[in-house]
Amino acid sequence: xxxxxxxxxxxxxxxxxxxxxxxxxxxxxxxxxxxxxxxxxxxxxxxxxxxxxxxxxxxxxxxxxxxxxxxxxxxxxxxxxxxxxxxxxxxxxxxxxxxxxxxxxxxxxxxxxxxxxxxxxxxxxxxxxxxxxxxxxxxxxxxxxxxxxxxxxxxxxxxxxxxxxxxxxxxxxxxxxxxxxxxxxxxxxxxxxxxxxxxxxxxxxxxxxxxxxxxxxxxxxxxxxxxxxxxxxxxxxxxxxxxxxxxxxxxxxxxxxxxxxxxxxxxxxxxxxxxxxxxxxxxxxxxxxxxxxxxxxxxxxxxxxxxxxxxxxxxxxxxxxxxxxxxxxxxxxxxxxxxxxxxxxxxxxxxxxxxxxxxxxxxxxxxxxxxxxxxxxxxxxxxxxxxxxxxxxxxx
Amino acid sequence: xxxxxxxxxxxxxxxxxxxxxxxxxxxxxxxxxxxxxxxxxxxxxxxxxxxxxxxxxxxxxxxxxxxxxxxxxxxxxxxxxxxxxxxxxxxxxxxxxxxxxxxxxxxxxxxxxxxxxxxxxxxxxxxxxxxxxxxxxxxxxxxxxxxxxxxxxxxxxxxxxxxxxxxxxxxxxxxxxxxxxxxxxxxxxxxxxxxxxxxxxxxxxxxxxxxxxxxxxxxxxxxxxxxxxxx
Numbered sequence: 353x354x355x356x357x358x359x360x361x362x363x364x365x366x367x368x369x370x371x372x373x374x375x376x377x378x379x380x381x382x383x384x385x386x387x388x389x390x391x392x393x394x395x396x397x398x399x400x401x402x403x404x405x406x407x408x409x410x411x412x413x414x415x416x417x418x419x420x421x422x423x424x425x426x427x428x429x430x431x432x433x434x435x436x437x438x439x440x441x442x443x444x445x446x447x448x449x450x451x452x453x454x455x456x457x458x459x460x461x462x463x464x465x466x467x468x469x470x471x472x473x474x475x476x477x478x479x480x481x482x483x484x485x486x487x488x489x490x491x492x493x494x495x496x497x498x499x500x501x502x503x504x505x506x507x508x509x510x511x512x513x514x515x516x517x518x519x520x521x522x523x524x525x526x527x528x529x530x531x532x533x534x535x536x537x538x539x540x541x542x543x544x545x546x547x548x549x550x551x552x553x554x555x556x557x558x559x560x561x562x563x564x565x566x567x568x569x570x571x572x573x574x575x576x577x578x579x580x581x582x583x584x585x586x587x588x589x590x591x592x593x594x595x596x597x598x599x600x601x602x603x604x605x606x607x608x609x610x611x612x613x614x615x616x617x618x619x620x621x622x623x624x625x626x627x628x629x630x631x632x633x634x635x636x637x638x639x640x641x642x643x644x645x646x647x648x649x650x651x652x653x654x655x656x657x658x659x660x661x662x663x664x665x666x667x668x669x670x671x672x673x674x675x676x677x678x679x680x681x682x683x684x685x686x687x688x689x690x691x692x693x694x695x696x697x698x699x700x701x702x703x704x705x706x707x708x709x710x711x712x713x714x715x716x717x718x719x720x721x722x723x724x725x726x727x728x729x730x731x732x733x734x735x736x737x738x739x740x741x742x743x744x745x746x747x748x
Numbered sequence: 749x750x751x752x753x754x755x756x757x758x759x760x761x762x763x764x765x766x767x768x769x770x771x772x773x774x775x776x777x778x779x780x781x782x783x784x785x786x787x788x789x790x791x792x793x794x795x796x797x798x799x800x801x802x803x804x805x806x807x808x809x810x811x812x813x814x815x816x817x818x819x820x821x822x823x824x825x826x827x828x829x830x831x832x833x834x835x836x837x838x839x840x841x842x843x844x845x846x847x848x849x850x851x852x853x854x855x856x857x858x859x860x861x862x863x864x865x866x867x868x869x870x871x872x873x874x875x876x877x878x879x880x881x882x883x884x885x886x887x888x889x890x891x892x893x894x895x896x897x898x899x900x901x902x903x904x905x906x907x908x909x910x911x912x913x914x915x916x917x918x919x920x921x922x923x924x925x926x927x928x929x930x931x932x933x934x935x936x937x938x939x940x941x942x943x944x945x946x947x948x949x950x951x952x953x954x955x956x957x958x959x960x961x962x963x964x965x966x967x968x969x970x971x972x973x974x975x976x977x978x979x
Binding site: 354355358362365366368369370654655657658659660661662663664665666667668741742745 | 800803805806825826829830832833834836838840844845846847848849853857858860861863865905909
């Protein structure tokens with residue numbers, strides 16, 4: 353053990369004596385390990401972020417879009433209104449809401465803003481009354497469209513949270529907005545809908561009102577939002593049949609979180625590529641170590657000679673140089689892992705990710721750095737051990 | 749009692765395989781305890797080869813090198829290195845101090861890998877430096893020391909292990925005359941009843957200052973002269 357510490361001390365003394373050279377050979381393993389740890393950490397942290405979002409959103413919302421199975425031209429396909437009842441009676445389904453996006457409506461917070469909002473129209477959705485329940489989104493202000501509004505085709509509108517910000521809507525404010533010149537009273541603001549971000553800047557009105565003011569012919573929606581906490585996948589498969597009942601009106605279903613779920617799976621091929629690139633950086637670093645140490649052996653031949661004259665064996669000399677490589681590998685591994693972890697921390701912090709960094713991976717890559725450094729130090733060490741003291745000391 | 753510390757028995761050293769160079773031819777020599785001697789000769793006379801063999805840095809092509817009667821020729825590198833570290837102290841013309849180590853660190857190097865605690869190593873090294881009049885210069889690096897001081901650090905390093913023989917190769921070659929004279933006094937003082945001091949030089953003045961002078965020519969010893977007490 354004493355000998356081990358002596359070797360470590362001699363190695364550290366040898367390395368600190370040539371600080372710039374040591375720093376340069378340290379760069380290889382630091383960059384290699386740092387790059388691998390950072391890339392894997394960022395990859396996993398970003399996936400972790402998606403996973404945490406998924407947990408928040410739930411994975412049981414199904415979206416069914418109308419699809420004309422006969423391929424009718426010119427007309428927007430619709431889902432029959434009574435299909436809502438049929439879908440809601442399916443076992444496992446807890447809530448169903450239909451929506452219909454009304455086209456060619458210019459929505460204005462005030463008349464002077466017409467030019468802008470003609471260029472960037474705000475979507476207007478006729479919606480069922482239970483949209484907040486189905487989307488599991490609360491109101492941030494006021495209330496949603498209710499049965500009274502529906503029964504009386506009231507010109508009551510709910511706006512999305514981003515639109516409320518855009519319009520400068522104050523909580524509880526008595527406010528109207530203009531839809532193609534018709535004033536609607538704003539009765540509430542819906543919170544952000546993470547699974548359907550387009551709703552954040554939309555205007556919601558009742559189907560009856562839409563039918564009266566905007567000539568949508570009937571109250572058939574174009575889209576259904578279905579909440580099915582159990583057997584979600586099965587329900588999604590059943591919905592097209594339940595909607596069409598063998599008729600021409602069809603629907604195509606999707607589960608929006610499926611996409612997120614797929615994205616949240618750690619991309620193994622990307623990880624493998626990253627590891628390969630990092631491994632390459634480590635090997636290049638290793639070649640650098642071997643190169644610099646080989647030159648160092650020549651430069652230090654006199655030191656090697658005197659150590660041999662003082663009784664140090666060939667093995668001791670080899671071990672001394674191998675320990676220098678080992679120290680470089682260990683320091684490179686530690687600093688590389690720290691640098692990589694720092695990059696992951698910074699990226700997670702700046703992008704609001706949950707930082708995920710696996711300790712075994714940190715330790716594992718640091719050990720790879722040690723292994724590469726030691727392997728790189730083998731040749732110079734053997735070269736140092738083979739030096740003949742008589743040749744290096746240049747006697748009289 | 750005077751005993752043979754180092755001995756060469758009919759030693760020959762031939763370099764090269766295709767073209768053979770006979771550096772030493774059938775040389776026999778005994779270095780006794782208490783010897784203060786010199787090996788002198790012109791360039792190419794074989795004195796450096798002799799130094800390498802006496803210092804166990806090289807092995808003879810023929811013959812034996814013995815340390816206190818123990819044959820070192822048949823030893824492996826590990827055993828020979830250990831014996832060299834224990835029995836021989838080297839001093840070189842160019843000092844050969846390790847530049848990044850302090851004076852203390854350089855002396856301590858000779859005590860490494862001997863199972864000594866760092867504290868003991870430091871203590872012994874400091875004592876050795878002190879003996880050479882370098883107390884207080886322990887932390888100085890070689891570049892911060894004069895030539896004479898560097899050589900004294902090298903001598904401190906050579907004697908810190910308490911070797912049987914101190915072998916010095918042109919120890920005053922890189923020094924001015926005043927420092928050279930001082931260093932010669934140091935060498936004369938190193939001699940003890942248990943230890944021998946052997947200087948290898950081409951400088952007759954240095955050789956004359958020793959008690960026993962071995963003259964070499966063409967790989968052979970031509971004279972082994974006892975010169976009386978020169979101290």
